[in-house]
Amino acid sequence: MSDRLILGIESSCDETGVGIVRLGPDGSLELLADEVASSVEEHARFGGVVPEVASRAHLEAMVPTMRRALDASGVELSQIHSIAVTAGPGLAGALLVGVAAAKAYAAALNKPLYGVNHLAGHVAADTLQHGPLPQRCLALLVSGGHSQLLLVEGGLANSITEIGSTVDDAAGEAYDKVARLLDLPYPGGPPIDKLAKQGNGCAIAFPRGLTGPRDAKYDFSFSGLKTSVARWVERAERAGEEIPLADVAASFQEAVADVLTAKAIRAAKDLNVDTLVISGGVAANSRLSGLAAERCAEAGIELRVPRPRLCTDNGAMIAALGAHLVAAGAKPSPMDLSTTPGLPVNTVQIL
Amino acid sequence: MLVLAVDTATPAVTAGVVELAPDSPPRLLAKRVTLNAKAHGELLTPHISDSLEEAGKTFADLDAIVVGAGPGPFTGLRVGLATAAALGQALNRPVYPVATTDAIAKDAASGHPLLVATDARRKEVYWAAYDAAGRRTDGPHVERPQDLAEKLPALGVQQATGEGAEIYQDVLGLELLQSKHPSPEGLVAAAAAEVLAKARPAALTPLYLRRPDAVEPTGRKRVTRA
Numbered sequence: 001m002s003d004r005l006i007l008g009i010e011s012s013c014d015e016t017g018v019g020i021v022r023l024g025p026d027g028s029l030e031l032l033a034d035e036v037a038s039s040v041e042e043h044a045r046f047g048g049v050v051p052e053v054a055s056r057a058h059l060e061a062m063v064p065t066m067r068r069a070l071d072a073s074g075v076e077l078s079q080i081h082s083i084a085v086t087a088g089p090g091l092a093g094a095l096l097v098g099v100a101a102a103k104a105y106a107a108a109l110n111k112p113l114y115g116v117n118h119l120a121g122h123v124a125a126d127t128l129q130h131g132p133l134p135q136r137c138l139a140l141l142v143s144g145g146h147s148q149l150l151l152v153e154g155g156l157a158n159s160i161t162e163i164g165s166t167v168d169d170a171a172g173e174a175y176d177k178v179a180r181l182l183d184l185p186y187p188g189g190p191p192i193d194k195l196a197k198q199g200n201g202c203a204i205a206f207p208r209g210l211t212g213p214r215d216a217k218y219d220f221s222f223s224g225l226k227t228s229v230a231r232w233v234e235r236a237e238r239a240g241e242e243i244p245l246a247d248v249a250a251s252f253q254e255a256v257a258d259v260l261t262a263k264a265i266r267a268a269k270d271l272n273v274d275t276l277v278i279s280g281g282v283a284a285n286s287r288l289s290g291l292a293a294e295r296c297a298e299a300g301i302e303l304r305v306p307r308p309r310l311c312t313d314n315g316a317m318i319a320a321l322g323a324h325l326v327a328a329g330a331k332p333s334p335m336d337l338s339t340t341p342g343l344p345v346n347t348v349q350i351l
Numbered sequence: 352m353l354v355l356a357v358d359t360a361t362p363a364v365t366a367g368v369v370e371l372a373p374d375s376p377p378r379l380l381a382k383r384v385t386l387n388a389k390a391h392g393e394l395l396t397p398h399i400s401d402s403l404e405e406a407g408k409t410f411a412d413l414d415a416i417v418v419g420a421g422p423g424p425f426t427g428l429r430v431g432l433a434t435a436a437a438l439g440q441a442l443n444r445p446v447y448p449v450a451t452t453d454a455i456a457k458d459a460a461s462g463h464p465l466l467v468a469t470d471a472r473r474k475e476v477y478w479a480a481y482d483a484a485g486r487r488t489d490g491p492h493v494e495r496p497q498d499l500a501e502k503l504p505a506l507g508v509q510q511a512t513g514e515g516a517e518i519y520q521d522v523l524g525l526e527l528l529q530s531k532h533p534s535p536e537g538l539v540a541a542a543a544a545e546v547l548a549k550a551r552p553a554a555l556t557p558l559y560l561r562r563p564d565a566v567e568p569t570g571r572k573r574v575t576r577a
Contacts, residue, residue, distance in 0.1 A: 050563055063437065092426070102437075103395075105441050107410070108410045108441035108442050336394060
């Protein structure tokens with residue numbers, strides 16, 4: 001069998017992504033295009049993603065982003081073998097733009113359509129950089145909207161089981177909220193990471209959520225941490241002290257990275273898994289990847305973290321997941337496919 | 352010319368295949384319409400494929416696409432525009448946006464000054480006014496029916512059509528015509544001159560008429576008592 005070109009479309013949050021991946025006869029993946037249009041700057045003054053603003057931006061960006069992906073890869077739409085699109089989870093109005101466009105491309109070109117899971121796409125992104133996943137692996141997915149521990153068995157097209165998730169805020173959401181407390185810009189990840197490098201992560205002992213002996217072993221909680229940072233800052237302000245911003249940022253970041261990595265390593269040990277993939281926007285955080293590398297090395301676990309560009313939302317990861325499904329011989333989704341804003345992670349494809 | 356018409360600016364999910372020739376009204380070959388304000392995303396593309404099949408045509412046979420650009424509830428409205436834009440790109444065919452109210456006015460073809468009002472939800476209507484020849488003289492706007500009613504004498508319309516006109520008939524007090532949702536022929540008629548002239552299409556800009564509901568945060572939320 002010859003090469004097959006898989007198109008991926010992503011529009012679940014504030015990034016319009018179009019990716020093109022070449023699926024080789026041996027199942028290998030080659031990334032040919034990865035174009036992203038982000039509306040993040042339009043959301044910054046609101047301190048978070050405004051769904052209607054994001055949806056409007058997707059509609060404007062869809063066709064131009066597709067054009068750029070085709071130009072960058074030298075591929076024509078008629079050469080595409082299959083089309084994958086994020087069908088959930090995500091913002092309802094945002095998802096709908098990508099799915100509507102994907103259906104139209106698929107119908108006009110008479111190509112199979114795969115409505116896929118955004119979260120599984122984040123894990124698939126790693127296979128574009130590090131090759132096929134082992135038979136069993138653990139994925140820590142951390143972003144502005146999600147914080148989950150997933151067990152992937154027999155490949156992405158086969159089985160994904162959620163073994164833990166946040167019970168309140170996502171890790172990235174906590175970053176955004178703490179950034180606001182410290183008068184840092186949105187999104188909060190990069191400025192906190194930068195500031196934290198000048199601070200002492202052990203300066204303030206912020207709480208590690210859900211780490212008590214009776215707490216859920218693999219679940220996360222970050223809203224208490226955020227409140228704790230707020231209380232600490234407000235107390236210091238009341239006392240007329242100067243706020244040690246770098247120490248607050250570093251100590252907050254330490255608490256997040258500590259809990260995420262400790263629980264991931266514990267799960268890997270408990271489940272007897274020797275590979276950990278960290279993906280999602282927060283995977284780009286230097287302390288998270290640094291601490292994960294340290295702890296994985298100690299525990300004899302192989303750590304895989306895709307480059308930052310592949311960690312954040314993009315169309316390439318959706319094309320990659322589509323390629324895994326096509327390679328596994330999955331049936332296409334129906335053309336009356338609906339978007340599912342709350343799609344659970346164990347549903348890799350909507351049929 | 353073979354024209355595909357789509358509209359998702361009202362609760363109707365509308366797709367149709369229309370034959371357009373100079374000097375004659377658009378002729379419908381096939382259409383699929385479902386009244387379901389929550390199914391635009393699911394049904395539009397299947398409706399397009401089914402219409403083409405019933406008309407005995409393929410996507411490659413199409414010469415142009417006409418799409419209703421609203422005004423209409425945003426989420427549904429975007430389905431039609433995203434679908435039409437992607438089809439146009441995939442098929443390399445021009446996509447002509449028309450005001451959905453224009454298409455409804457074409458359908459009514461009453462020969463009298465006409466108000467077209469669709470349901471904008473939140474107790475408001477999207478409206479536009481047309482003269483006896485069917486040319487748009489005002490709008491589209493979004494407004495409370497009570498405020499629109501005060502403007503009616505100045506607009507000089509006697510008749511009204513559209514779902515908004517029906518819902519608020521008692522407020523508007525106009526004779527109601529039966530052409531609630533835009534038909535494929537009406538959509539194509541509204542763009543006929545440009546389609547036949549193979550004019551360069553206008554940008555596919557949705558007629559939102561409202562800004563997104565979003566408020567900029569002010570100050571920091573305190574978690575302790577001030």
